[in-house]
Amino acid sequence: MRVLVVTAVAAERDAVCAAAGPYTAERLPGGYALHRPVPPVDHSPGPAPVALDALAAGVGPAAAAAATATALTAAALTGEPCDLVVSAGIGGGFAPGAPLGSVVVADAIVAADLGAETPEGFTPVTELGFGTVAHHPDPALVRAVAAAAGALAGPVLTVSTVTGSAGRAAQLAARHPGALAEAMEGFGVAEAAAAHGVPVLEIRTVSNAVGPRDRAAWRIGPALTALTAVFGALPGALRATTSLGAAPAPQPAPSARRTP
Ligand SMILES: O=C(O)c1cccc(C(=O)CC[C@H]2O[C@@H](n3cnc4c(=O)[nH]cnc43)[C@H](O)[C@@H]2O)c1
Numbered sequence: 001m002r003v004l005v006v007t008a009v010a011a012e013r014d015a016v017c018a019a020a021g022p023y024t025a026e027r028l029p030g031g032y033a034l035h036r037p038v039p040p041v042d043h044s045p046g047p048a049p050v051a052l053d054a055l056a057a058g059v060g061p062a063a064a065a066a067a068t069a070t071a072l073t074a075a076a077l078t079g080e081p082c083d084l085v086v087s088a089g090i091g092g093g094f095a096p097g098a099p100l101g102s103v104v105v106a107d108a109i110v111a112a113d114l115g116a117e118t119p120e121g122f123t124p125v126t127e128l129g130f131g132t133v134a135h136h137p138d139p140a141l142v143r144a145v146a147a148a149a150g151a152l153a154g155p156v157l158t159v160s161t162v163t164g165s166a167g168r169a170a171q172l173a174a175r176h177p178g179a180l181a182e183a184m185e186g187f188g189v190a191e192a193a194a195a196h197g198v199p200v201l202e203i204r205t206v207s208n209a210v211g212p213r214d215r216a217a218w219r220i221g222p223a224l225t226a227l228t229a230v231f232g233a234l235p236g237a238l239r240a241t242t243s244l245g246a247a248p249a250p251q252p253a254p255s256a257r258r259t260p
Pocket of ligand 1: 008009059060089090091092093159161162163164182183184185207208209210213215
């Protein structure tokens, strides 16, 4: 099973790779460096091995979409298409649901600022008659990965501007009840995955609270360490789930055979 993990920055990508190393970097068109595990996964019988490729795409939904689409196209053209795309990295957590250090698996990947300002307030593009503002990963896959990673499951918002005030945090929370986290790439990754017909997940480890800007309170190191732990647990969860077409777990052999 080939999984493409898309992060924003190299530190996040390296935290993902630390779960499974060693890795080698492969050049993609556009100058992207795709980190692929070595040695190549074996194809012996048994549960499908999980190979985690990792790509640092840049910050923001546009950079994320461009890099994801490039990597998915390259994989398809080389005859080794990806089975799953995961947008991963640190993120802001909404209080009280997602405190510092928690892990969030998105059950909805939501473009929170894709719309228009109107006299009545913010209107999403879907209400203007076009586009998409949310992707919904497979619920069984979300449950399996959240359980394996000790994570919460809930909506993760994609924004182009990091929230920096209590007022904006309250506005987003009111508009998206149950939102657990905010980051800047998930929706871009999900749009590219959807265009290629590949399932998507978003996983965020919470480095800071969504709200008034307080750089001194950010806990980036522990969030990166948590990212490594999540990706250590991910292959087992993916092998165990049937959501991605994995073979069901073997059944116990019948205790007695019927004779004809
Ligand atoms: O200093 C600032 O206030 C500031 C302004 C813009 C960007 C940053 C970043 O640290 C980059 C954001 C980077 O990390 C993810 N991230 C982490 N926490 C949050 C958040 O609370 N809201 C949105 N994104 C967040 C994001 O996915 C980017 O890749 C700092």
